[in-house]
Amino acid sequence: MPAATSTARLEARITPDLHAMFKRAAELQGRTMTDFVVAAVYEAAQRAIEQADVMRLSLADQQCFAQALQSPPPPTPALESAFTRRSLLLRQQ
Numbered sequence: 001m002p003a004a005t006s007t008a009r010l011e012a013r014i015t016p017d018l019h020a021m022f023k024r025a026a027e028l029q030g031r032t033m034t035d036f037v038v039a040a041v042y043e044a045a046q047r048a049i050e051q052a053d054v055m056r057l058s059l060a061d062q063q064c065f066a067q068a069l070q071s072p073p074p075p076t077p078a079l080e081s082a083f084t085r086r087s088l089l090l091r092q093q
Helices: 016-028 031-051 059-070 075-093
Strands: none
Touching: 016 031
């Protein structure tokens, strides 16, 4: 037997003109207004999340990042100590 699907309710107050536009757009696509609105909000949410998750660098930042990869600074004493401890731990296993 399939698992029960739970849902949540979303309500919004909109102008009659906006309601009419959404209804017309939904009808043109052969969808219910609920399906149309949910699909539009879903796509907008995906874009917003993607934009927040993707790091965008200016040209100067890109060049600085590439330079740091190509010519990294020498390791600090703390980093050298961490590498030594790591090597010791890996040998013990």
